[in-house]
Amino acid sequence: MSRARxxxxxxxxxxxxxxxxxxxxxxxxxxxxxxxxIERDIAKNDGIYPENKGRLTLQELLRRAKKSAxxxxxxxxxxxxxxxxxxEWLGTVNGKAITGAKNxxxxxxxxxxxxxxxxxxxxxxxxEAELEYVHTSxxxxxxxxxxxxxxxxxxxxLTQIAGRKVSTLRK
Numbered sequence: 001m002s003r004a005r006x007x008x009x010x011x012x013x014x015x016x017x018x019x020x021x022x023x024x025x026x027x028x029x030x031x032x033x034x035x036x037x038i039e040r041d042i043a044k045n046d047g048i049y050p051e052n053k054g055r056l057t058l059q060e061l062l063r064r065a066k067k068s069a070x071x072x073x074x075x076x077x078x079x080x081x082x083x084x085x086x087x088e089w090l091g092t093v094n095g096k097a098i099t100g101a102k103n104x105x106x107x108x109x110x111x112x113x114x115x116x117x118x119x120x121x122x123x124x125x126x127x128e129a130e131l132e133y134v135h136t137s138x139x140x141x142x143x144x145x146x147x148x149x150x151x152x153x154x155x156x157x158l159t160q161i162a163g164r165k166v167s168t169l170r171k
Contacts, residue, residue: 027067028082034065035089046107047098054104056094061086 038056042049049056059069072083098107 024076024078027065027071028078030067031061031065031082031086034061035086038064039093042093042097046111047096048104048107049097049099054097054099054101056090056097058086058090061090 038049038061041051042056044050048054052060058072062069062071072079072086074080098104
């Protein structure tokens, strides 16, 4: 019979360090994932950050990463390096993004005008298609009337030649 050994202090400390490293790696990955998601949101919205009234801040990034507001205030070297990376990223992204109520309003108004023009063009094409449909429908009704008339004429002619000898003409 082998006896299971009890974990000693060294084992517990080793497991604790391993768990700390695992959590730190997950947290850094979550922050970087949030950074990529924010960049995609800004790209989808033509340079406007769609949340937080268009303002992208360190706290907004942490909210998106589901981290506490104090997460980047820790003094470990990995967190200090991540905070520097995040600050540089924020500077780059905020430099490219459209900010300020007037600028955002101007950009959104321009988008609305483009969409309004597209809607007008679609309505015009719809109206033209309806008119074409009505015209084609009338032509079809007339063609059906002509077909019915020709069928009747054909029936009359067939009754007239019934019983007669019909020969074909050669060319």
